[in-house]
Amino acid sequence: MDIAPSPIPSRTQYVQEAVKHAILTGRLRPGQALVEAELAAQFGVSKTPVREALKTLAGRGLVVMSEYKGATVRTVDTAMAHAVYDVRLLLEPEALRRTVTARAELEAAGAALERSDAADDPAGRSLANRDFHRALYLPCGNPLLTRMLDELRDQAALVSAVAWQAVPSWEQEALEHREILARALDGDADGAGRALHDHIASFVRRAFPDRESPDGELPGVESSGVESSGVESPGGESPDRE
Known part of the structure; x- marks a missing residue:
């Protein structure tokens, strides 16, 4: 029996798409901190789907995971x-x-x-x-x-x-x-x-002229440091949440 896929994304997929959308549209800037607890509260989910979403985005080169700094939006140089x-x-x-x-x-x-x-x-x-x-x-x-x-x-x-x-x-x-x-x-x-x-x-x-600023980042583009992670939904209905 064929079962049609659910149009409602999983919690992890929902968080992943929302964070990715925010990164690629500039709402989350390079170097900005992605705090699991803040994102979990914002999306109304536990920290587990947030953590899994950030790991996936790290694998795609959009997020950097650090044992000491946690997750941040990747800085572009x-x-x-x-x-x-x-x-x-x-x-x-x-x-x-x-x-x-x-x-x-x-x-x-x-x-x-x-x-x-x-x-x-x-x-x-x-x-x-x-x-x-x-x-x-x-x-x-x-x-x-x-x-x-x-x-x-x-x-x-x-x-x-x-x-x-x-x-x-x-x-x-x-x-x-x-x-x-x-x-x-x-x-x-x-x-x-x-x-x-x-x-x-x-x-x-x-x-990207062949020169870098002293910190190795793109000329004219400043990292936003460790601002908190405010992410808007990319649109559509949110999934059932924990």
């Missing part, structure tokens, strides 16, 4: 940014070439651009940007390539969120996105791949 974007430069253009060669549908990419244009805050633009890039590589036809890029997706979004606070470049990137999509829709696989490569590379040059 130029070394981490270049590591993430070097891999994107290697993999993402090739995935797009394969998507275009396969004549895959790109409606989701167009819809993401429309959401970005309509967004009136950085959080909305950030999420739409994330969706646009995934829509380009998701239909590439290679599950391993897709999975590798998916594993980078959250860290890339964290890097972007921090960089945009220091060097806003939404308008330029919107133009580049439209050029990439236009070439892809024209069936120009190599041209679309080159445009995507240039787009990622130019973002790195603008946002």
